[in-house]
Structures are given as C-alpha cells and as structure tokens.
Amino acid sequence: DIQMTQSPSSLSASVGDRVTITCRASQSISSYLNWYQQKPGKAPKLLIYAASSLQSGVPSRFSGSGSGTDFTLTISSLQPEDFATYYCQQSYSTLPTFGPGTKVDIK
Amino acid sequence: QVQLQESGPGLVKPSETLSLTCAVSGYSISSGYYWGWIRQPPGKGLEWIGSIYHSGSTYYNPSLKSRVTISVDTSKNQFSLKLSSVTAADTAVYYCARVRGYSSSWGVVDAFDIWGQGTMVTVSS
Numbered sequence: 038d039i040q041m042t043q044s045p046s047s048l049s050a051s052v053g054d055r056v057t058i059t060c061r062a063s064q065s066i067s068s069y070l071n072w073y074q075q076k077p078g079k080a081p082k083l084l085i086y087a088a089s090s091l092q093s094g095v096p097s098r099f100s101g102s103g104s105g106t107d108f109t110l111t112i113s114s115l116q117p118e119d120f121a122t123y124y125c126q127q128s129y130s131t132l133p134t135f136g137p138g139t140k141v142d143i144k
Numbered sequence: 145q146v147q148l149q150e151s152g153p154g155l156v157k158p159s160e161t162l163s164l165t166c167a168v169s170g171y172s173i174s175s176g177y178y179w180g181w182i183r184q185p186p187g188k189g190l191e192w193i194g195s196i197y198h199s200g201s202t203y204y205n206p207s208l209k210s211r212v213t214i215s216v217d218t219s220k221n222q223f224s225l226k227l228s229s230v231t232a233a234d235t236a237v238y239y240c241a242r243v244r245g246y247s248s249s250w251g252v253v254d255a256f257d258i259w260g261q262g263t264m265v266t267v268s269s
Contacts, residue, residue: 067251068253080261
C-alpha cells in the first residue's frame, strides 16, 4: 500500500492568513494526488485533482503543487468558510489511500 | 445535477452483515464512471472500501476484500455495499461517491468528485 502522511496534523490561523499544508507519499505517485476539504458532519469535497488542477467551482485562493512524493495545498488568504479538515488522497495505485488529515481552526 | 443518497440500517449487530444502498439521481449509472464506497470511523480518517463499474467490474480494498461485496443495479440506478461479519471496528460513517477520471497529457487521475451525505452505521448488540 502507498502510505500518505500530512503535516501539520492541525494548525491555528487567522482570517487572511496564507496557509500551507504538506502531503507526502511513501513512494513516487507522479501527480496522481487529490485534495479534499471536509467540514464537521459533512461529506468531503474535492478541491484539487491531479496535484494542481482546481475543481470546477472551487475558489482560486486554493492551489496545489508538487509531484513525485511531496505535495502542498495552499490557501492564499484564509476565509471563515475555510476552517475545516483537509485530506490528500493518492490515486496512483488501484488501492486509493488518504492522508490522516490536517485540521485548520481559528486562532 | 448529479446526487447520491445512501440508505440502510443505522444499527447492525456484531457478526451480521451490513447492507447499504446508494441511489444515484441526475445521471444514469449505465452511462459510465466507477462508483465507490468510502468509510470514516468517528473522529478518524477516510478509508476506501471498494469501487464498481456499471458493467459490474469491481475493485476492493485488500484489507476488507474477504468481507465485502459491491453490486450495481442499473435498472434502479443504484449500487450497493454488503460487509459481512461486522465488528465494532466497522462502526463508521459510510459514504458513496462517484469516481471521475480526469484526463491529462500524462495520464488519467481518478478522484471522488461527487459524494453522498453519508450514513452512520453503528455495530452493537
């Protein structure tokens, strides 16, 4: 199995802050990496696919980068509705796996 | 607008079989895409259970494969999950989702682009 790790596991930030979340794969996954946002009691929402492509309808303050084993999700200016948990997910193998999540809360 | 809705018992006894259905509206399953099940234990992360194509081809998580069956009913435009011999460790929110393949010059990246709202299943006597 391809193991996914994320750092930090949680962070506190203020509205307007630039936030960066890191995701690392246990082996190279090229750009087969997706990012999701999940709010409490809700289903995950696809934000970024193929490491850097913005899903339709997702605000442009979200961006993704990376390839191989190291990836980042950046929120350029944190908004109140962005406080949530973020998960990365690899689709390189036939067994898709998710990272453990990064919780972004209000400072 | 494509929508997915899970349904099934919220309480299952240990050693019994968990059965859930995902009804799809706004899109005909027989037109394509893979469709998947993902679960999330309370306070924990996401685990892929398995996926099915409209033709019936399936992929399962090896850690659950011996207990999982996913099937599709194109006439009802729905797909289903059965998980046998459940224990408390199977207590989770169960989500169904569409698997969309995003094409690029270097390959096709599968992502879960549309999700159901999720249904909580508790395993307890």
